[in-house]
Amino acid sequence: MQTRYLIAGSSHAALSALHAIRMADADGGVTLVTRDARLPYSPTVLPYVVSGRSDPGRVFLRDEEYFRAHKVDYLPGVALAALRPQDQTAVLADGRTVCYEKLLLATGATPVIPTVEGLSGVPYHVLRTLDDAVGLHQAMSGVREALVLGGGLIGMHAAENLARTGAKVTVIEAEAHVLSAYFDADASGIIEAAFSANGVDLHLASRAVSASRDERGRIRLTLGNGHSPAGDLLLVATGVAPAIGYVNGCGIQCDQGILVDERMRTSADDVWAAGDVAQARDFFGNARVLNGILPDAVEQGRIAGMQMAGDQAAKDYAGGVPLNTYSFFGKQALSVGTDGRGFADAEVHKSFDPQTGRYLKIVMREDRLLGIFSIDRWIDAGVMWELILRRTDLGPVKAQFLADPQRAARVLMSKTWR
Amino acid sequence: MGAYSTISFDAPKCDGCNDCMLACAQAKSGTDEIARSRIEVLKSNGSFELAMCRQCGDPRCVQNCPAAALEKNDATGVIDWDETKCVDCLLCTVGCTYAGIAYDRAAGHVTKCDLCDGDPACVKACKPGALRYVTTARIYNEVGQLEDLFAPGLSGCQGCNTELLMRHTLRRVGPDTVLATPPGCVPGMGSVGYNGQTGTKVPVFHPLLTNTASMLAGVRRFYKRKGRDVTAMALAGDGGTADVGFQSLSGAAERGEEILYITVDNEGYMNTGMQRSGCTPYGAWTSTTPVGERGQGKTQDAKNMPLVMMMHNCAYVATASTGFMEDLYEKLDRAIAASKRGFAYLHVYSPCTTGWRFPSQQNIEVARKAVETNFVVLWEFDPKNGVRLTRPVDHPLPLAEYVTMMGKFRHLSGEQLEHIQASVDKHAAFISRLAGERDAQMIRHLAANRTAA
Numbered sequence: 001m002q003t004r005y006l007i008a009g010s011s012h013a014a015l016s017a018l019h020a021i022r023m024a025d026a027d028g029g030v031t032l033v034t035r036d037a038r039l040p041y042s043p044t045v046l047p048y049v050v051s052g053r054s055d056p057g058r059v060f061l062r063d064e065e066y067f068r069a070h071k072v073d074y075l076p077g078v079a080l081a082a083l084r085p086q087d088q089t090a091v092l093a094d095g096r097t098v099c100y101e102k103l104l105l106a107t108g109a110t111p112v113i114p115t116v117e118g119l120s121g122v123p124y125h126v127l128r129t130l131d132d133a134v135g136l137h138q139a140m141s142g143v144r145e146a147l148v149l150g151g152g153l154i155g156m157h158a159a160e161n162l163a164r165t166g167a168k169v170t171v172i173e174a175e176a177h178v179l180s181a182y183f184d185a186d187a188s189g190i191i192e193a194a195f196s197a198n199g200v201d202l203h204l205a206s207r208a209v210s211a212s213r214d215e216r217g218r219i220r221l222t223l224g225n226g227h228s229p230a231g232d233l234l235l236v237a238t239g240v241a242p243a244i245g246y247v248n249g250c251g252i253q254c255d256q257g258i259l260v261d262e263r264m265r266t267s268a269d270d271v272w273a274a275g276d277v278a279q280a281r282d283f284f285g286n287a288r289v290l291n292g293i294l295p296d297a298v299e300q301g302r303i304a305g306m307q308m309a310g311d312q313a314a315k316d317y318a319g320g321v322p323l324n325t326y327s328f329f330g331k332q333a334l335s336v337g338t339d340g341r342g343f344a345d346a347e348v349h350k351s352f353d354p355q356t357g358r359y360l361k362i363v364m365r366e367d368r369l370l371g372i373f374s375i376d377r378w379i380d381a382g383v384m385w386e387l388i389l390r391r392t393d394l395g396p397v398k399a400q401f402l403a404d405p406q407r408a409a410r411v412l413m414s415k416t417w418r
Numbered sequence: 419m420g421a422y423s424t425i426s427f428d429a430p431k432c433d434g435c436n437d438c439m440l441a442c443a444q445a446k447s448g449t450d451e452i453a454r455s456r457i458e459v460l461k462s463n464g465s466f467e468l469a470m471c472r473q474c475g476d477p478r479c480v481q482n483c484p485a486a487a488l489e490k491n492d493a494t495g496v497i498d499w500d501e502t503k504c505v506d507c508l509l510c511t512v513g514c515t516y517a518g519i520a521y522d523r524a525a526g527h528v529t530k531c532d533l534c535d536g537d538p539a540c541v542k543a544c545k546p547g548a549l550r551y552v553t554t555a556r557i558y559n560e561v562g563q564l565e566d567l568f569a570p571g572l573s574g575c576q577g578c579n580t581e582l583l584m585r586h587t588l589r590r591v592g593p594d595t596v597l598a599t600p601p602g603c604v605p606g607m608g609s610v611g612y613n614g615q616t617g618t619k620v621p622v623f624h625p626l627l628t629n630t631a632s633m634l635a636g637v638r639r640f641y642k643r644k645g646r647d648v649t650a651m652a653l654a655g656d657g658g659t660a661d662v663g664f665q666s667l668s669g670a671a672e673r674g675e676e677i678l679y680i681t682v683d684n685e686g687y688m689n690t691g692m693q694r695s696g697c698t699p700y701g702a703w704t705s706t707t708p709v710g711e712r713g714q715g716k717t718q719d720a721k722n723m724p725l726v727m728m729m730h731n732c733a734y735v736a737t738a739s740t741g742f743m744e745d746l747y748e749k750l751d752r753a754i755a756a757s758k759r760g761f762a763y764l765h766v767y768s769p770c771t772t773g774w775r776f777p778s779q780q781n782i783e784v785a786r787k788a789v790e791t792n793f794v795v796l797w798e799f800d801p802k803n804g805v806r807l808t809r810p811v812d813h814p815l816p817l818a819e820y821v822t823m824m825g826k827f828r829h830l831s832g833e834q835l836e837h838i839q840a841s842v843d844k845h846a847a848f849i850s851r852l853a854g855e856r857d858a859q860m861i862r863h864l865a866a867n868r869t870a871a
Binding site: 012019042044048058336378380383386409417418 | 458460462467468469476478482484485486502503505506507508509511512513514515516517520521523526
């Protein structure tokens with residue numbers, strides 16, 4: 001097979017790149033291969049499939065008609081097996097080879113299974129594919145006790161879903177707090193309190209040492225802290241890693257993920273990477289980091305697609321900014337930017353109202369916004385992200401910003417880039 | 419995908435009354451709480467700022483949605499939100515740098531502007547007129563589908579807006595047209611063609627400067643007698659209209675001939691070397707009103723041709739500018755309709771990059787500034803409704819902002835500028851007075867009294 005553009009992957013980064021390519025090049029041949037046999041969907045929607053809120057038949061981001069209309073040769077259920085960048089050739093899992101002019105690697109991530117003695121001997125769930133989600137949704141009914149290994153977004157969403165069905169849920173998290181990648185100890189504390197109030201048992205700073213079946217057939221985990229909770233269902237949600245087995249030995253430089261420059265180019269000519277596989281520059285420092293969040297996948301995919309199609313308007317990647325949104329038990333948590341770790345001169349403004357449970361933390365440095373975090377207090381995350389990226393001088397409006405960041409940010413937006 | 423209508427915000431007109439937010443909260447949330455409005459006007463240091471959904475062409479909120487709950491509607495341009503698919507993850511709000519989609523705590527989900535199905539409540543509630551529902555899209559969507567009836571490659575000067583005017587008007591008027599283009603820039607740039615071929619896809623002829631309107635009157639009468647509805651249309655310069663061709667024009671207008679007569683007013687005989695015409699304004703340099711030791715440009719004011727035509731009691735008279743295409747289109751539609759029952763006269767101000775001496779990319783900006791300074795007043799007239807200002811300028815810019823844009827006024831002395839400013843003000847006041855309701859009211863009053871008697 002021959003194609004002008006080969007895209008490997010079918011989630012946000014891949015679809016965003018495809019969109020950008022078609023904006024600049026309406027006709028160049030595009031082939032999209034993806035290991036998933038389903039139509040494109042987002043891993044982010046899966047917790048809602050688990051909870052039953054999303055109909056698994058209605059979560060697809062594109063349909064066959066979209067690919068037809070955009071002249072895309074769409075090949076689901078075919079993974080990338082190997083690469084020969086020097087020949088501009090990709091080998092697919094079914095043995096076919098594809099010769100490409102430009103290649104995008106956006107193959108996403110797969111769950112990391114921790115080393116726990118006996119884990120392979122007990123049944124457990126992971127949550128990364130639509131099949132996983134449908135399976136977990138079905139398995140949830142009738143569960144009275146559940147174990148969730150990992151207090152990240154996937155684990156916490158699942159724990160809430162399970163708790164809402166009436167199950168007794170235990171969450172085991174290795175870090176001192178849940179969701180520590182996005183929230184500081186105070187915010188995580190508020191989240192943890194909500195879970196505890198809803199009957200979820202949290203074991204923080206704890207690791208599972210071993211797993212086994214107990215005498216009643218239940219799964220029992222033995223923790224480093226001496227506890228040994230048991231459940232009818234175990235979800236392993238201890239994180240994900242880039243799904244990049246196909247790069248082994250092909251010469252493309254990798255670290256934790258595929259290393260890319262500010263234009264999402266890999267070390268090989270005519271090969272780009274975006275999304276969960278890409279290790280790209282950090283906005284706040286010089287290191288290259290994995291920033292596995294949906295909005296960044298969209299941004300990286302767009303930049304890669306524009307570069308691949310030779311779009312004159314292509315700009316450099318500004319760098320990854322950690323950010324997320326998280327709803328739990330009817331509350332909204334938002335995080336945009338860094339909490340100031342690594343900046344000795346960062347100033348932190350915090351407020352917490354125990355009555356309402358509202359939390360706000362603003363981190364600034366030299367009158368520029370570094371990060372903003374809130375619980376049950378609305379801030380426009382997209383506007384805040386833009387203020388960080390633009391390094392907008394907040395000096396003249398600092399008092400207003402600290403008092404009412406949403407309003408001040410909206411005024412700045414309207415004055416600056418509306 | 420076409421172009422779409424949108425809500426525009428003119429901040430200087432806003433008075434901060436918050437009626438827009440109240441109207442939105444009532445229409446969309448069934449409450450008087452303006453915090454639940456999807457449009458937010460923010461006061462800041464005496465000015466007003468706006469946060470609302472822009473219905474982006476390439477929306478990031480849609481790309482950020484993991485649940486396929488947001489979609490750009492190809493037909494309406496609105497970014498539609500599907501409640502049955504939304505999972506309240508809020509990632510759309512991360513993608514929006516305009517605060518156009520935000521969480522409504524009382525509703526329990528994100529909300530955004532949906533343009534009220536094309537009839538926005540906020541716009542209707544805005545008394546000062548700061549919010550407008552802009553429908554420029556019509557030009558793109560409708561007129562863009564019509565056939566371009568001029569040949570490609572018209573040879574106008576760089577930056578000339580007359581080609582824009584020619585292509586747009588003939589597109590709108592349509593193929594059942596006989597076009598007259600008397601000597602001037604319009605035939606000069608190729609509309610009458612070369613070597614036996616015309617530059618148009620409709621019959622076009624090249625009358626003398628003196629007889630454009632009388633020839634068209636004959637063409638229209640002929641086709642009418644033959645039972646064919648043909649638009650008799652002129653695209654003439656200001657010299658061919660106000661000076662040389664005036665006798666035949668005045669006669670045709672007085673007889674009520676069914677003609678669509680469009681004047682492209684570039685304030686002089688630009689095609690033949692930039693000589694003065696009756697429409698050249700006071701103080702302007704032309705090759706026959708030179709600037710030197712003694713001369714300082716034209717010493718007379720311009721003849722106000724559209725007002726002269728109004729006094730012929732034509733079926734329709736209007737002024738227009740390529741700086742305001744929506745306004746021009748509305749007038750063109752009315753002029754076409756009027757030309758089926760009488761004389762329709764459209765006077766389009768057309769800045770001339772070469773003869774006025776300004777950079778070629780500035781044409782539309784010059785046209786816009788002419789209106790914004792009241793140098794050109796946009797109005798329309800028909801015998802039933804009298805004069806109406808179609809784009810009143812509440813706070814005109816100082817005339818200096820217009821005249822300093824071009825070389826033909828570079829030499830102006832302070833006195834000359836004062837003279838022009840005084841003429842401009844007087845003219846604007848005169849048109850405003852004409853546009854007052856009083857005449858129409860008085861006529862209705864008299865008519866009513868007659869009936870009663």
